[in-house]
Amino acid sequence: xxxxxxxxxxxxxxxxxxxxxxxxxxxxxxxxxxxxxxxxxxxxxxxxxxxxxxxxxxxxxxxxxxxxxxxxxxxxxxxxxxxxxxxxxxxxxxxxxxxxxxxxxxxxxxxxxxxxxxxxxxxxxxxxxxxxxxxxxxxxxxxxxxxxxxxxxxxxxxxxxxxxxxxxxxxxxxxxxxxxxxxxxxxxxxxxxxxxxxxxxxxxxxxxxxxxxxxxxxxxxxxxxxxxxxxxxxxxxxxxxxxxxxxxxxxxxxxxxxxxxxxxxxxxxxxxxxxxxxxxxx
Ligand code: NAP
Numbered sequence: 001x002x003x004x005x006x007x008x009x010x011x012x013x014x015x016x017x018x019x020x021x022x023x024x025x026x027x028x029x030x031x032x033x034x035x036x037x038x039x040x041x042x043x044x045x046x047x048x049x050x051x052x053x054x055x056x057x058x059x060x061x062x063x064x065x066x067x068x069x070x071x072x073x074x075x076x077x078x079x080x081x082x083x084x085x086x087x088x089x090x091x092x093x094x095x096x097x098x099x100x101x102x103x104x105x106x107x108x109x110x111x112x113x114x115x116x117x118x119x120x121x122x123x124x125x126x127x128x129x130x131x132x133x134x135x136x137x138x139x140x141x142x143x144x145x146x147x148x149x150x151x152x153x154x155x156x157x158x159x160x161x162x163x164x165x166x167x168x169x170x171x172x173x174x175x176x177x178x179x180x181x182x183x184x185x186x187x188x189x190x191x192x193x194x195x196x197x198x199x200x201x202x203x204x205x206x207x208x209x210x211x212x213x214x215x216x217x218x219x220x221x222x223x224x225x226x227x228x229x230x231x232x233x234x235x236x237x238x239x240x241x242x243x244x245x246x247x248x249x250x251x252x253x254x255x256x257x258x259x260x261x262x263x264x265x266x267x268x269x270x271x272x273x274x275x276x277x278x279x280x281x282x
Contacts, residue, residue, distance in 0.1 A: 002246050003149065005224075005253045010148045011141075011261035018268055019056055029275035030059035031089045031115065031267075032081050036069050036096050041230075046093055052264050058271060059086070067097050074105055082110040088275040089115030089134075091267070094166070112277060115270045118166065126170060129177045133277065134270040139171040141262025142203060142224055143178065149251060151201070151222055153178040159195050161185045161212075161239070162205035167226055171203055192216070204239035214244035222251040226259050 022029065031053055035046050046062055053060035063077060074096075081087045090113045096102050106114075111121040112133045117140075122132035146153065158175050162168035163186045172184045183195055187206075196202050196216040204212050205226035217223060227239030238255030246252050253259055 003251045007258040007261045011265035014265035029271045033062045036065040078108045089271040136170040137266040138263045140266040153180045156200040158201040159183045159199040160203045167205040210241040212240040217248045220250040223249045
């Protein structure tokens with residue numbers, strides 16, 4: 001019987017643990033979010049991050065900008081947020097408007113407030129298998145999901161499809177740190193099927209609907225679908241041909257309801273961890 005991995009339930013568990021840990025705090029963890037794009041999906045993601053903060057009693061402040069925002073204005077805001085002791089986590093919702101320099105903004109965030117784990121110091125720490133101040137939320141959520149289902153990663157053949165800095169690469173790094181044997185595939189990879197057919201675990205993060213077909217999956221492999229694509233009908237689908245692949249896989253995540261909820265839960269966890277870091281006595 002194929003197990004459909006329940007990301008919503010797993011995320012709820014993370015959230016309820018956080019609720020217990022934070023309910024009696026005098027001061028609450030606080031998240032600042034910068035929204036400087038006009039991408040409808042980003043607006044939905046930011047709204048759900050705000051809702052989750054509210055639900056947990058965390059403070060959240062969203063800075064929304066129209067396309068007249070200048071790089072200098074954002075730089076000034078990041079400096080102010082870095083200096084503000086009432087802000088524990090700073091999140092810059094990507095992508096930014098095209099005229100803005102994303103990397104410069106990310107690098108200005110205090111790494112101890114870099115709640116998304118995108119700052120080069122946090123990325124470097126992850127690569128060195130040292131503890132970053134924060135680990136990127138989606139990759140962290142994927143590992144938590146696998147562990148929640150007692151999936152052993154040691155020595156497993158894992159293929160991660162997609163090499164973005166925010167999902168694919170850090171997921172591959174975390175899996176390597178967990179002693180899996182990782183192949184990182186991308187759009188230039190030759191014969192993807194040959195690689196996926198030999199994988200014990202497939203993690204797909206491309207945004208290409210139904211890229212992963214049943215004939216690309218080894219019997220009883222574990223399939224984690226990170227991708228989100230909107231069909232013309234408005235329906236959200238993943239990278240995996242779920243209906244057919246579920247007959248071959250032993251475990252599979254649905255879209256929606258798989259990796260997505262874990263991303264927000266891990267964002268809340270990161271906000272709390274940075275809050276603790278900043279409030280610990282010297
Ligand atoms: P991205 O920056 O666009 O990266 C996509 C990656 O997929 C690239 O590395 C690209 O290769 C690779 N790729 C594209 N087509 C491919 C193909 N046919 N075969 C193999 N590899 C291919 O996207 P991202 O930000 O990493 O996000 C990936 C997907 O995850 C998107 O659908 C996004 O919406 C979703 N996402 C979900 C969550 C969540 O919480 N569930 C969070 C973040 C992102 P090249 O590098 O060669 O171009």
